[in-house]
Amino acid sequence: MELMTKEFFEQPTLTLAEELLGCELIKETEAGITSGYIVETEAYIGAIDPAAHSFDYKRTKRTEIMFKEPGLAYTYVMHTHCLVNVVTGEPGEPEAILIRAIEPVQGIDLMYDRRGDKKEKDLTNGPGKLTKAMGIDKADYGHPFGESPLYIAKGFTPENISTGPRVGIENSGEARHFPWRFWVTGNKFVSR
Template sequence: MELMPKEFFKKPPLELARELLGCELIKETSEGTASGYIVETEAYIGAVDKAAHSYNYKRTKRTEVMFGEAGHAYTYVMHTHCLVNVVAGEVGEPEAILIRAVEPLRGVELMYERRGDKKEKDLTNGPGKLTKALGIMKADYGHPYGKSPLYIADGFTPEHISTGPRVGIDNSGEARNFPWRFWVTGNTFVSR
């Protein structure tokens, strides 16, 4: 396992969203380590993206990490689920990549303990499901990937990548149609 260097994250979000596919997302907890290959992502570009929390450079306590250095975790609670993002791009540009799904790799038994008696494909095939399965919490906000307990490491290179509109952002005007969701074509752990 080779951790992704800081420079890996300093890319435009549409590029990073593709390059995260196949990388391994890892979370260490007192219960053990769980990980999965990232198989679905969504890019959010705050300056122009009405679906982004940081649209039009909106700076709040919640979005503050998005204005900082790339390669940090942006976590927040949506409804009852914690969601995890990777901050992308340049300092001052509020951009991030939502991790929507992972293919379980390590700690699968621990994932079952956390998620209950599910089919394996349902353990991590959604942004709230994967954070619960891996043990990622709101407290991981601002944490740099590559420093315990949260890591992104190399994995595999997808043969084919599909792209389409993002999910669950119907109230965001024209931004709902942006084809900024990326997934490993044919992977059974993709959310939809």
């Protein structure tokens, strides 16, 4: 396993949102290790992005980690699901990338135990589904992606990448049209 370096996470947010595609997201828990190739991401550029939690430099207890160095985990609960993001941008510039979907690689039986009897393509094809399947939760908030128990490692290079508007941000004005969602073209684990 070749872990992504600190420098990897220092790329511009929109570039990194594409570069994360094909990387392997890995989570260690007492129950075992799960992993999957990242196949869908969404970029959020806080200061200028009305869809971002940190829009216009809004600083709260929840968003505080977004103001730190890149390569940290930003986890939060949305409705009943925990979601995981990669903090990006320079310190003080609150940007992040939501990991929207993965293609399961390791610990698939454990993923099924956590998610129930689902169709294979529905196991991790959404941001709340993948965190539940992998055991990623709020305790991972602020954790560096490179230290136990949460890692991002080299995986594969996608042949084709598609881009389009982000999902579930209808009340964010023009930002709902920004083409800041990226996915591995044709991958069955992409959420939409």
